[in-house]
Each structure stands twice: as structure tokens, then as C-alpha cells.
Amino acid sequence: MSYAEYFDILxxxxxxEKTSRVAANGQYVFKVRKxxxxxxxxxxxxxxxxxxVKACNVVNRPGKFRARRNGHTKAFRxxxxxxxxxxxxxxxx
Numbered sequence: 001m002s003y004a005e006y007f008d009i010l011x012x013x014x015x016x017e018k019t020s021r022v023a024a025n026g027q028y029v030f031k032v033r034k035x036x037x038x039x040x041x042x043x044x045x046x047x048x049x050x051x052x053v054k055a056c057n058v059v060n061r062p063g064k065f066r067a068r069r070n071g072h073t074k075a076f077r078x079x080x081x082x083x084x085x086x087x088x089x090x091x092x093x
Contacts, residue, residue: 006044009036014078022080028089032058032079041079052084 014029022029032041042053056079063075083089 001040001043003047006047009033009040009044010048026054026083026085026087028081028083030079030081032077034060034075034077036077036079038079041081045081049089051087051089053081054084055082056080057082 009032010030011033012031014031016029019029028045030041030045036044036058038056038058041058042056045051045053045056059078059080061076061078063072065072
């Protein structure tokens with residue numbers, strides 16, 4: 001995979017109250033493409049941010065039904081990336 005394709009894997013960083021809590025433990029949360037595997041996500045984070053990844057957990061979030069708006073929200077995939085001890089992501093760059 002080329003360097004540019006890794007940017008397509010990681011769609012966005014998730015910023016919520018839960019992700020703020022897990023960031024203290026060295027975990028960072030990203031919204032990723034639906035067809036991305038754990039190994040590809042780990043390589044993407046290591047290549048883009050130049051850190052060592054310890055583990056990656058992936059969660060498929062189903063879309064929710066919205067009765068008043070006559071439809072569904074989109075389903076998406078979330079990756080919880082755990083870094084090696086002493087590693088940190090600088091997400092402001």
C-alpha cells in the first residue's frame with residue numbers, strides 16, 4: 001500500500017467523552033473504512049504518525065433508525081488503537 005492510501009483508511013479521529021477517558025491509557029479512536037482490517041489500520045497509524053502500535057480493536061457500529069426523519073443514520077466502523085508504552089500521538093499537526 002502506498003503512503004497516500006493509508007490516509008484513506010483513517011477517515012477521522014473520534015472525539016467524545018469516552019475517547020477522552022481511554023486516551024489517558026494510550027488508546028486513540030479513529031473512524032475507519034468499512035473494509036479496513038486490523039493489520040492495515042495498525043500499519044496506517046504507524047506509517048502516518050511514526051509510532052509503535054501495540055494492539056488494535058475494531059467495532060462495527062450499526063446505523064440507527066430515526067422515526068421522525070423517516071430513515072436511518074449511516075453505519076460505520078471504529079478502531080481503538082493502543083500504543084506501546086511511552087508512545088504518544090500528536091494529532092494537532
